[in-house]
Amino acid sequence: MEAVVTSLSIPPGSRLGFGVMGRINGDDYILSFGSAKSDRIFLNFNNEFRHLHSLKVNDK
Numbered sequence: 001m002e003a004v005v006t007s008l009s010i011p012p013g014s015r016l017g018f019g020v021m022g023r024i025n026g027d028d029y030i031l032s033f034g035s036a037k038s039d040r041i042f043l044n045f046n047n048e049f050r051h052l053h054s055l056k057v058n059d060k
Contacts, residue, residue, distance in 0.1 A: 005059045020055060
């Protein structure tokens, strides 16, 4: 399965943490990569998914 990044942010007010919008097979999805419930969890999450922060629109 392949997703194409369509937006580098998720809808304002979302409590999903870091995420991007993506299109998979013609349908749009929120691709969420964790929540920022606490600083400690967010720091672990940031290290684990740091490569996702370099995504650009139209990346696959």
